Amino acid sequence: MNYFELFNLEVSFNIDLGKLATTYQKLQQLTHPDKFATASDRDRLLSVQKNAQVNDAYQTLKSPLSRAEYMLSLRGIDLQHEQITLQDNAFLMQQMEWREQLEELDSEAEPEKKLTELDGEIKNIIQSELGALEQALVSSSEQANQSAALVIRKLKFMYKLRQEIERKDEQLNDF
Known part of the structure; x- marks a missing residue:
């Protein structure tokens, strides 16, 4: 049973x-x-397995990015174990610029302000990309699936960058 059916x-x-x-x-x-504490060993084991499946399914479906990845996996496209690198040169350049901005924050006069601006910019792009992802997933054509996969790869980077921004924010506010 797939996660959508389970729920x-x-x-x-x-x-x-x-x-x-x-x-x-x-x-x-x-x-x-x-609930199965007094049940047979087999029933207790089944309970643990089913409960783990419910937890995995919930964690996957509640997150837009993992939900989209799961939808593609149902269509035969597995992004979790892929080794494909992003070929979008403009996005690769943008990544480098964001990384440089993050690294240079310590030398800024107002690092918190610059960090907030960077985070806001990335949040806006994430929202835009989530809209593109939604549109791509409406169709299950090969072109739409590949488009969705490209957006997911970009979003993975941006979510990771937002985590780094959060860590940087904690560092800046520890002083």
């Missing part, structure tokens, strides 16, 4: 997160290992 959701990039959370709570109650 009784249509396979779609846009899902009802409220319904996802409600169904998750119900499935947790049904499969929680404590």
